[in-house]
Amino acid sequence: MLESLSQLYLPGAVTLWAAVIFALASMWGYSLVLRGDGGSLRFARLSYNFFALAITLASLMLGLLLMMRDFRIEYVYQYSGLDLPAHYQFAAFWAGQKGSFLIWLLWGALIGILIKRTAGRNEPMIMGIYTLTLMGLLFILVRENPFVMLKQTPLDGQGLNPLLQDDWMVIHPPIMFIGYAASAIPFAFAMASLWRRDYDDWAARAFPWALGGFLVLGCAILMGGYWAYKTLGWGGYWGWDPVENASLIPWLLGTVMIHGLHMERTKGRYRRANYILAALVYLSVLYGTFLTRSGVLADFSVHSFVDLGISGWLVALMGGFAALSLWLLATRLRHVPTKPNEDPFLSRGTFMVLSTITVLVSSVVIAFGTSTPLVTRWFMENPAQVGPSFYNKVNMPIALLIALLLAMVPYLTWRGDDLKAVLRKLLVPGLFSLAVTVTAAAWGGVHDPLHLIFVFLAGLALATNLHKTVTRARAAGIGAAGGYLAHVGVGVILLGFLASSAYDESTKVTLEAGTPKKVGDMTLTFTRFIPREGREKERMEIEVVRGSERFMVYPKLFINDRTKQVMANPDIRSTPFQDLYVSPIDFDPGQPQLQLAKGESGHLGDMGVRFVGFDLQAEGNAMAQMASGGPVTIGAVVEVTQKGGKTTTLRPLYRLNPTNGAVETPPMPLPGGGAIFVSGINASESAVQFEVSGVANPARLSIDVTRKPLIQLVWFGLYIVLTGGAVATFNRLRQVRKRDELAAVVAE
Amino acid sequence: MKQTYRYYALGGVLLLAFAGFSLSSFKETLTPYVSYKQARDADRIVQVAGGLEKGSSKYVADEDFLYFTLQEPEGADTIRVRYKGLKPANFEDAISIVAIGQYDEGAKEFEANKLLVKCPSKYQGAEVKEYG
Numbered sequence: 001m002l003e004s005l006s007q008l009y010l011p012g013a014v015t016l017w018a019a020v021i022f023a024l025a026s027m028w029g030y031s032l033v034l035r036g037d038g039g040s041l042r043f044a045r046l047s048y049n050f051f052a053l054a055i056t057l058a059s060l061m062l063g064l065l066l067m068m069r070d071f072r073i074e075y076v077y078q079y080s081g082l083d084l085p086a087h088y089q090f091a092a093f094w095a096g097q098k099g100s101f102l103i104w105l106l107w108g109a110l111i112g113i114l115i116k117r118t119a120g121r122n123e124p125m126i127m128g129i130y131t132l133t134l135m136g137l138l139f140i141l142v143r144e145n146p147f148v149m150l151k152q153t154p155l156d157g158q159g160l161n162p163l164l165q166d167d168w169m170v171i172h173p174p175i176m177f178i179g180y181a182a183s184a185i186p187f188a189f190a191m192a193s194l195w196r197r198d199y200d201d202w203a204a205r206a207f208p209w210a211l212g213g214f215l216v217l218g219c220a221i222l223m224g225g226y227w228a229y230k231t232l233g234w235g236g237y238w239g240w241d242p243v244e245n246a247s248l249i250p251w252l253l254g255t256v257m258i259h260g261l262h263m264e265r266t267k268g269r270y271r272r273a274n275y276i277l278a279a280l281v282y283l284s285v286l287y288g289t290f291l292t293r294s295g296v297l298a299d300f301s302v303h304s305f306v307d308l309g310i311s312g313w314l315v316a317l318m319g320g321f322a323a324l325s326l327w328l329l330a331t332r333l334r335h336v337p338t339k340p341n342e343d344p345f346l347s348r349g350t351f352m353v354l355s356t357i358t359v360l361v362s363s364v365v366i367a368f369g370t371s372t373p374l375v376t377r378w379f380m381e382n383p384a385q386v387g388p389s390f391y392n393k394v395n396m397p398i399a400l401l402i403a404l405l406l407a408m409v410p411y412l413t414w415r416g417d418d419l420k421a422v423l424r425k426l427l428v429p430g431l432f433s434l435a436v437t438v439t440a441a442a443w444g445g446v447h448d449p450l451h452l453i454f455v456f457l458a459g460l461a462l463a464t465n466l467h468k469t470v471t472r473a474r475a476a477g478i479g480a481a482g483g484y485l486a487h488v489g490v491g492v493i494l495l496g497f498l499a500s501s502a503y504d505e506s507t508k509v510t511l512e513a514g515t516p517k518k519v520g521d522m523t524l525t526f527t528r529f530i531p532r533e534g535r536e537k538e539r540m541e542i543e544v545v546r547g548s549e550r551f552m553v554y555p556k557l558f559i560n561d562r563t564k565q566v567m568a569n570p571d572i573r574s575t576p577f578q579d580l581y582v583s584p585i586d587f588d589p590g591q592p593q594l595q596l597a598k599g600e601s602g603h604l605g606d607m608g609v610r611f612v613g614f615d616l617q618a619e620g621n622a623m624a625q626m627a628s629g630g631p632v633t634i635g636a637v638v639e640v641t642q643k644g645g646k647t648t649t650l651r652p653l654y655r656l657n658p659t660n661g662a663v664e665t666p667p668m669p670l671p672g673g674g675a676i677f678v679s680g681i682n683a684s685e686s687a688v689q690f691e692v693s694g695v696a697n698p699a700r701l702s703i704d705v706t707r708k709p710l711i712q713l714v715w716f717g718l719y720i721v722l723t724g725g726a727v728a729t730f731n732r733l734r735q736v737r738k739r740d741e742l743a744a745v746v747a748e
Numbered sequence: 749m750k751q752t753y754r755y756y757a758l759g760g761v762l763l764l765a766f767a768g769f770s771l772s773s774f775k776e777t778l779t780p781y782v783s784y785k786q787a788r789d790a791d792r793i794v795q796v797a798g799g800l801e802k803g804s805s806k807y808v809a810d811e812d813f814l815y816f817t818l819q820e821p822e823g824a825d826t827i828r829v830r831y832k833g834l835k836p837a838n839f840e841d842a843i844s845i846v847a848i849g850q851y852d853e854g855a856k857e858f859e860a861n862k863l864l865v866k867c868p869s870k871y872q873g874a875e876v877k878e879y880g
Binding site for chain 2: 345350357361365368369372376384385386387389390393394397508510585586702
């Protein structure tokens, strides 16, 4: 909806409109350059810089409004509050849809400044298309303006969703959006290259950007996994949730693209495929955004956003860029010169093609699974979705194949190889991997043949790539070994995936305070409840005794003051070989209280209680006492049913002295020991609150205790992959710079 | 050249095989939303949704079983659900509950292995939590 001017915070809104004008001016300037007017280049660049400046200013403004808690602004009201600590105050920026589109646009606009410098001779077309991708986001923001004001200024905001009040919220989303913004760069380079029929230059220039985007998105996914695992208590690092998948699919496609670009750079292969891949990466980001932001999955995801009414825009955006890509691919692709495929089967070329196809298939299958609610809408009465088991199942053969291919690639050459020679090279790593597999079978409890093959292949991939990393780094410096290093990480991750997902043991157990309980080879005792201390929330102390080892874990379970939501944070005891993951589920403080209206019944501990009604003649006539203004005594008639089924009627008293407000509630002894008393009377609901005392009624804590073997390998492996990727990125950047230097020398 | 085509054919066959495998896993893991009547007749894993019938929930701590009755949102049909696991927090306040599982003919109960409990929340209308 378009708001009338009075409903907008004008400095912010005007800045956004100015950004639209500068973006259009820049595109117009670049189009003049394309028509041969070289003098317009300065104008086009300057306009772009002003566009980026306007977006930066708009972002700063929203940030400041959030910091100043200016609740006139609807967005500030919705996502901030007076009690919100300062660092979350800023994180509220990307808590909602509008703010997250703005930060995405901000990163995109800033990156654009850098692209201009590296775009080379095709800058006008590249910048034109790149700015067009940003315009899509900008239009959404102009339509769903973050600077909408409320008619009245509320005193306090609604606060930030307590689930998001976490340190990861400060860092994870902005990095994710850098990754999303970066996906438009190879797209712009590729489409511009097709448009201008200038097929030779783009791959080298887009390569470092593609690698950089892959790295940043990888970091963001890693952080999201940490967040889910360490604080959200979802039990794992990956839940195949649509929002998670929406970032994984572009990352996998990006992985395929960087391998395609590598092949193009080194062997001149994949020249046509890379155009398709660059388009797919960007379109998958848009598609993921559509799935998670349009509300189509609102019933299916734990953290999808609700519909903001932008579905139509997102579909148009996606459709527009898909149409542009399809048109360019359809009209130009067959003119892109390629070399015929003459690789023998057993060669590096063929194996790289096979592994990229395998990753591509994986991303297609994941995209298909994530789209299930959309797809099933067409042929089923009610839309449905697939659970994690689908993804785990179909990705199993893919992982096996990837591990096998990765294990072979280091020992294959571009020319082609003799099978015997390759097998001979594989002998030593094979023995290493066999040792790993035997260890897993003998001591790790891995007996499933498929899992043993998995361990062997992942171990083999790890070993051969590690060998090659070392030899390459020795021969040509570490810069040349980035790819192999990343593949070592893939082997490590695969081992971690299998161990932590197929071999975790989870037990749900309820602990009574002070009573030790055996869970597997551990003895757990819920020792005490620790009340809130400053910023530290309510914690549960659990003593764990395992063999001669004794330690405490402190999972948290607390109620958010604002929303009354029960929040649970797990505690993790990490050891090199396994994590002990203790996640609280439920807590019963053990001092039962019960409020009942007349005729209602309920439970106090294991005792059934029915409130029959008031006894107004307990100690004289209560009505007369009230009328006289003196002390009043009311009796509450309750039927108490104790364990064993015996029911007794009791009349606990409630004495009130209206002159000084003193309340006396003598406990009424229960037949089996202990006593029941009236702890309050709720006049407005004519209900009575009962409590019991003196009954052994310990606090109860329900927890989920999970052992996750070798989960450290997942994190460790991802670090290796990202380090390898970083090494490769710097290496490619250096190559582009050298090429440009050389070109400059030649030109002189 | 002939050999290249053989590779393409082989690759095509492998891809087709994989597509078949994914489709069968897809069908297997797909859990359609069905009415209670359909759920009672189905011989596969399905999802049923509904509201909690007041006062129907019972948690048996020794066996770790939660029993409750769901009421069909439109219509008067009810279904008794058995869920192995702890009773979710705020369970009684649930606006709607989705139970994923299979009907047990013998016990005349819907055996849920997963629950999605939608509770009222100030944020974004409602909050869905997953159990099981």
